[in-house]
Amino acid sequence: MNGLRTQGLTKRFGGLLVTDDVSLDIRPGELHAIIGPNGAGKTTLINQLSGELRPDSGQVWFGDEEVTTLPLHQRACRGLLRSYQITSIFEEFTVMENAVLAAVGATGGYGFWRPMMAREQACQDAQQALLATRLEARRDTLAGELGYGERRQLELAMALAAQPRLLLLDEPMAGMSIEESASVVQLLQSLKGRYSMLLIEHDMDAVFALADRITVLVSGRAAFCGTPDEIRNHPEVRAIYLGDEAGTFSGAAHG
Numbered sequence: 001m002n003g004l005r006t007q008g009l010t011k012r013f014g015g016l017l018v019t020d021d022v023s024l025d026i027r028p029g030e031l032h033a034i035i036g037p038n039g040a041g042k043t044t045l046i047n048q049l050s051g052e053l054r055p056d057s058g059q060v061w062f063g064d065e066e067v068t069t070l071p072l073h074q075r076a077c078r079g080l081l082r083s084y085q086i087t088s089i090f091e092e093f094t095v096m097e098n099a100v101l102a103a104v105g106a107t108g109g110y111g112f113w114r115p116m117m118a119r120e121q122a123c124q125d126a127q128q129a130l131l132a133t134r135l136e137a138r139r140d141t142l143a144g145e146l147g148y149g150e151r152r153q154l155e156l157a158m159a160l161a162a163q164p165r166l167l168l169l170d171e172p173m174a175g176m177s178i179e180e181s182a183s184v185v186q187l188l189q190s191l192k193g194r195y196s197m198l199l200i201e202h203d204m205d206a207v208f209a210l211a212d213r214i215t216v217l218v219s220g221r222a223a224f225c226g227t228p229d230e231i232r233n234h235p236e237v238r239a240i241y242l243g244d245e246a247g248t249f250s251g252a253a254h255g
Contacts, residue, residue, distance in 0.1 A: 001028040001196045002063035002079065002165040004049065009058035011044055018044045019055065020220035026166070031188070031197040033207045035231075036217035037240060042200050043170075045217065049198070050082040050168055051075040062166070079165030083156050083172070091144030095135055095154055098143050099126035102158035122161075129160035133187060149180035153187065166196040173203045185209055208232065216240070 004026040011019040018041045026032040036042055047053035049060060051072035060068045062080050072082075089098050103122035117123065130136045133153045138146070143154060152172060159167060172188070173181040185206050191197070192210070201207050207214065207228075214231045216224040224237055231237055 001194075003028045003030075003196060004080070004166055004198065005061045006049070007059045007061075009045070009048060009055050009060065011041075011048060011053065011055050018220050019048065021058070022217075022220070022222045024215060024222060026196060026198050027212075028196050029193050030212045031192050031199060031210055033199045033201065033211035033214045034217055035201070035204070035207060035214060039219075040217040041220040042217055044220075046082070046168055046170055046198075046200055050080070076162065079163065080168070081159045081162055081164040081166070082168040082170060083159040088158070089143045089151060089154050091142065093143055094140050095130065095143055095146070095157075096123075096126060096139040098154060099129050099157050099161040102126070103129075103161040103163070105162065125163060126157075126161045129157040132160055132191065133157040149176055149183065152176070152180075152184065156187070160191075160195075164195060166198065169197055169199045169201070171201055172199070173201060173206055181206060 004024070006022055006024045009019050009022040009024075010017070020041075022045060024032075034042055034045065044053065048055050051067070051070055051074070054069065058068070059066055062075065062078060065078070067075055067078070067080070070078075090101065093101065097117070100117060100119070100122050103125040104119055127136070130139055133156050135150070135153055135157055138150065143151070146154060156172070169188070172184055176184065181203060188197070188199075188210055199207065199210065211228055213225060213227060215222050216231060216237055218240060224231065224234055226234065
């Protein structure tokens with residue numbers, strides 16, 4: 001497992017300051033959540049962490065290596081993987097084949113002269129990922145036949161098959177039913193401690209159930225960081241979400 005940290009991460013689009021001097025520290029083995037109101041800059045921040053977007057200034061460190069200028073695929077090869085970004089499964093392949101493809105791709109081992117399913121290590125990594133995500137019973141099912149919740153599970157399985165050191169989880173519960181969300185919370189709970197994880201999520205019940213620490217992003221700045229209890233009871237955080245300092249925090253945040 002690796003940790004991830006940023007120092008002074010700043011990004012502008014024209015005259016709009018979207019990420020404002022953000023410094024983060026995600027510890028090895030930690031599940032660290034980022035929350036914030038609409039327009040806080042969460043998507044822009046995760047795009048910079050994954051390598052899809054280069055910051056205007058500041059640094060990103062993954063483990064002991066500075067990766068600020070590395071593109072997405074080079075960060076992925078180092079184990080910094082983003083899941084739940086877009087639908088990335090291959091519907092005409094089985095669940096197992098999707099996971100094997102992700103495992104092969106992580107090593108840069110594509111080669112048409114060698115059958116994909118003959119790659120023993122990739123198949124082992126894929127099988128372990130399906131076990132971890134509770135999809136082993138669906139291994140021979142075409143991905144196109146999966147329901148929405150199972151498709152999101154498969155995206156996570158593909159990320160796990162690629163042997164990540166840190167997972168960037170971008171709204172994993174988006175569009176899910178209450179039952180599907182509860183299943184993903186249980187799944188992520190089972191992965192805690194085995195992977196470092198950074199979670200961006202609208203569902204505050206899930207955030208407070210899962211996170212070891214939470215950073216609150218406000219107008220592009222990392223305004224507060226603390227344990228779930230510290231964040232839940234922080235008067236300024238409550239004011240940001242509720243417009244006052246009263247009421248229950250759970251379920252109040254979207255954006």
